[in-house]
Amino acid sequence: MSRKKTVQRILELEEDDLQALCEAADAAILDGGGFGWITPQGRQVLERYFRGLLLVPERMLFAVRQHGVIVGCAQLVRAPRNNESQAMCVTLMHLFVAPYARKCGLGTQLLHEVENAARSMGYRVLNVDVSATQTGAVSLFRKAGFQQWGTHPHYARIGEQTVSGLYFTKLLDATRAPFPHPFAEDPRMTQAEASSAPSSSRALTLYPAIDLKDGACVRLRRGEMNDATVYSDDPAAQARAWCNAGFKWLHAVDLNGAFAGQSANVPAVRAILEATTVPMQLGGGLRDIKAIASWLEAGVTRVILGSVAVKNPNLVREACRLFPGRIVAGIDARSGHVATEGWAEVSDMQATELALRMQEAGVAAIIFTEISRDGMLEGLDLEQTVALANTVTIPVIASGGVGNIEHLAALRKAAEHAHGIEGVIVGRALYDGRVSPAEALKVLG
Numbered sequence: 001m002s003r004k005k006t007v008q009r010i011l012e013l014e015e016d017d018l019q020a021l022c023e024a025a026d027a028a029i030l031d032g033g034g035f036g037w038i039t040p041q042g043r044q045v046l047e048r049y050f051r052g053l054l055l056v057p058e059r060m061l062f063a064v065r066q067h068g069v070i071v072g073c074a075q076l077v078r079a080p081r082n083n084e085s086q087a088m089c090v091t092l093m094h095l096f097v098a099p100y101a102r103k104c105g106l107g108t109q110l111l112h113e114v115e116n117a118a119r120s121m122g123y124r125v126l127n128v129d130v131s132a133t134q135t136g137a138v139s140l141f142r143k144a145g146f147q148q149w150g151t152h153p154h155y156a157r158i159g160e161q162t163v164s165g166l167y168f169t170k171l172l173d174a175t176r177a178p179f180p181h182p183f184a185e186d187p188r189m190t191q192a193e194a195s196s197a198p199s200s201s202r203a204l205t206l207y208p209a210i211d212l213k214d215g216a217c218v219r220l221r222r223g224e225m226n227d228a229t230v231y232s233d234d235p236a237a238q239a240r241a242w243c244n245a246g247f248k249w250l251h252a253v254d255l256n257g258a259f260a261g262q263s264a265n266v267p268a269v270r271a272i273l274e275a276t277t278v279p280m281q282l283g284g285g286l287r288d289i290k291a292i293a294s295w296l297e298a299g300v301t302r303v304i305l306g307s308v309a310v311k312n313p314n315l316v317r318e319a320c321r322l323f324p325g326r327i328v329a330g331i332d333a334r335s336g337h338v339a340t341e342g343w344a345e346v347s348d349m350q351a352t353e354l355a356l357r358m359q360e361a362g363v364a365a366i367i368f369t370e371i372s373r374d375g376m377l378e379g380l381d382l383e384q385t386v387a388l389a390n391t392v393t394i395p396v397i398a399s400g401g402v403g404n405i406e407h408l409a410a411l412r413k414a415a416e417h418a419h420g421i422e423g424v425i426v427g428r429a430l431y432d433g434r435v436s437p438a439e440a441l442k443v444l445g
Contacts, residue, residue, distance in 0.1 A: 006106070007113035009324040010061045010073075011317050011362050013050060020070040021063065022046040024098035028072075031099045032133070038158055057359070057393055060324075062117070064097065064110040072097035072106060074114050078393075084419060090118050092128040095137065107140050115144070119172045120325030121364055122395075126172055131156055132164045146170045204415060204444040205423030206408075207251035207281070207397065208242040208430055208437075210235055210272065212265040214256065219428045231431045236271035242430075243276050245437035250280040251425050257285025258306065263295075273299040283330050283367075287312070292319050296326060304367060306330035309358055310338055310349060320362030328397075329358035333384070334371045351384065352391050359392045365422065366392065369399040377403025377429060382414045389420035399425040404434055408443045 013021070022043055029037045053061055053075070060076040074095035079086045092114060097107045118126050128146065130137045132155070142148070146168035155165025211218050217232040232238040239250055252272060256264035262285045263269070269282060283304030286292055292303050309316050309329050319327045331338060333351040355366050368388050370381035380401045389396040398411055398421060408424065415421040424444070429435040 007062060007064050007110050008321050009117065009362065010054070010063050011321055012054065017063070017070050018047060018050060021050055021073060024071050024073070024101070025096070027098040027100060028096040035094055035096050060117070060362075062110065062114050062324075064106050064113075066101045066104065066106060071101035072110060074110055076114060076118055088122075088124040090121075090123040090126055092118075092126055095128075102136075107136070108144070111140060111144055115170075115172070117324040124172055126170045127168070129155075129165055129167045132166055133158075138166060141168050144170070204412060204421065205249055205397075206247060206437075206440055206444055207249050207423055207425045208245075208247050209399075209425050209427035210239060210242075210250060210252040211427065212252065212254050212256070212268050212284075215265060215268050218255070219431060220255070229428070229431075235268045236275035239272040239276050239280075242437075243278050246441055247437065248278055249423075250276065250278060252280055252282045253304075254282070254284030258283070259285075261285055261287050263291060269295075269300075270298065281328060283328075288315065289318060289322065292323065292327075296323060302326050302328050302364065304328045304330040305363075306332060309354060313357060313361060316358065316361045316363065324362070325364045327363050328365045328367060329355070329361075329363040330367045330369070331355055331358070331388075332369045332371055352388055355388055355392050355396075359394050363394065365395040365397060367397045367399055367425065369425075371400065377401065377432075377434065379403060379407045380411055380424070382410060385411075385421065386414050386418040389418040392420060394420070395422035396420050397423045397425060402426045402429050402435065404429065405436075405439050405443060408435065408440055412444055 010017075025035055025046055026040045028035050029040050050061070053059055058078045058080060060078075062074050062076070063070045064072045072095075075093045077091040077093055079089060095107070095110060095114070097110065115126060128141060129152070130141065132138070132151075147170065148166055148168050150167040152165040152167065154162055156163040209219070211220065212235060213228055215233070215235075216230050217235045217238045218228040218230050220228050242250060250272065252269060254263055254265045254269065264285060272280065279301035281302040281304055282295055282300045283306055286295070286303055286305060287308050295303055303319075303326065305316055305319065305327060306329075309331070316327065316329065331351050331354055338349045338351055338354050351368065355368075358366060366388070368385055370384055378401050380398050385396065385398045402408060402424065408426075411421070411424055426435060426440065430437065430440075
């Protein structure tokens with residue numbers, strides 16, 4: 001595990017980190033707040049607690065370090081799958097820094113990073129409640145822009161004393177969110193309207209595809225590199241055109257890089273970043289942390305990991321730890337079996353099995369492509385897409401086969417029964433004019 005980053009999402013605990021986390025928790029409990037227990041429970045209880053916590057899909061654990069040693073943590077708790085009306089909300093719990101590491105700004109750093117992670121995963125509302133006796137935490141939340149909306153006069157019982165509790169909430173700026181939540185509501189709606197709105201009212205995101213081959217913008221048929229149609233020799237200009245058409249995201253793939261195992265269309269990608277302001281996700285040839293970090297630092301909002309998800313799952317976990325909310329798994333399948341190496345190889349692994357593994361690793365979303373339909377304009381494989389979206393609890397982006405507006409309408413209808421479907425990638429149909437941007441946005445909006 002990297003020791004360089006002060007705050008990290010934790011997906012597995014090495015023994016040293018586990019012991020440091022337990023020590024910090026014990027110290028916080030003895031100090032009278034920040035964790036819930038009134039008295040220390042013993043090291044074995046804490047170890048079981050933290051190890052078990054990592055197994056709960058709805059909970060995300062973040063740790064803050066001082067000189068490389070964990071001295072505090074916080075949890076983000078997602079609403080259960082059946083609570084669709086509150087899926088835009090996430091709850092912050094058990095944020096604490098050990099007494100021996102306070103007065104260094106670590107609590108502020110921890111809160112800031114956790115809030116950014118929630119925002120990057122598309123959540124719109126961050127809620128937290130805290131005992132009124134924890135004056136440091138109360139001050140921290142207020143300084144961070146949380147609004148107190150209520151007081152619970154019988155919040156907790158400590159010894160013979162009844163303690164009140166304070167309830168805070170913060171609206172996360174949706175314009176800064178690099179990932180739209182699968183249940184994102186119309187930003188013009190009030191919170192009350194959003195809570196009562198049916199799930200079918202949510203908009204799906206359309207991602208125009210920019211596939212790069214030899215510096216040009218192309219589309220392949222069934223993923224075959226020798227069956228490519230060149231649509232533009234100026235990818236940056238094409239990206240600007242999609243932005244002007246009203247698309248809020250870009251989806252770029254370095255096709256040469258997917259086959260070579262390293263980025264090959266660097267000038268074209270950088271030109272797109274310089275020419276546009278909307279967020280972009282990028283895939284193709286990203287096989288190590290250095291390459292992932294380089295593109296994220298260059299301005300890419302999310303990176304897509306494909307072949308490496310099968311061949312090096314530890315890298316995916318590490319990337320998710322270092323860049324929470326910014327790693328997407330690209331699952332490409334041929335008749336349900338995962339394909340790798342730019343679709344040149346087909347494995348024995350089922351797409352749903354890989355999706356569950358990637359969810360466990362901590363990816364923010366899954367892009368699912370049925371290769372046999374990609375570029376063929378015959379429609380999405382809705383059966384596989386729906387099955388996948390109903391298997392995992394993270395967003396699923398559909399890809400491969402959109403040929404007309406009816407295909408998008410069918411996806412929108414399918415999303416009513418598979419609420420994990422967040423959006424769709426469209427390529428050839430947009431370039432050929434079979435689907436107009438305005439009409440597509442209207443159908444999906």
